[in-house]
Amino acid sequence: MVQAKSGDTVRVHYTGTLNNGQVFDSSKSRAPLEFVLGSGMVIPGFDAAVTGLEPGETVTTTIPTDEAYGPYQEDMVADIERQNIPADFDLEVGQRLQMQVPSGEAMAVTVTDMKGDIVTLDGNHPLAGQDLTFELELVSIVE
DSSP, X not given: OXXXXXXXXXXXXXXXXXXXXXXXXXXXXXXXXEEETTTTSSOHHHHHHHTTOOTTOEEEEXXXXXXXXXOOOGGGEEEEEGGGSXXXXXXXXXXXXXXXXXXXXXXXXXXXEEETTEEEEEOSOTTTTOOEEEEEEEEEEEO
C-alpha cells in the first residue's frame, strides 16, 4: 500500500484535544482537511504525524508545544487605549480581531480584558503554550 510522503496532497479527518480532554477542533462533521504534506500548511507536528500513514490508517499522537503553536509569549500581550480601536467596533472579551502591526502586516489578536479605557489584546495563537493530542485518519492520498 502507498504511504503518504512529502509533496503528496492528502485528505485527513482529525479530532484535536487538550491535555484535559476538551475537544478544540474536529473535522468529523465536515469534509476532511486537504493539504500538501511538507508545505507548511499545517503545524509541523501534524504534518509529521500524517507522513508515513497509509489510506484508512488511524493514529493518535501528542504534539508538543514546540511542534504546534509554540510557547506562550508574554510580549505578545499589550494594553492599549480604547480610543485606538475604531469606535464602531463593539468589543467583547474573547473576540478575535485583525490589526495592522507597524511593519504593515495583519495580525490576529484576542481581546482578553477590558477595564475602563484600557483593552488588553493577546497576539498569541489561542492554542499557544499547549501540547495538543490529535486522532488522525488518513482518508486518502489525492492522485
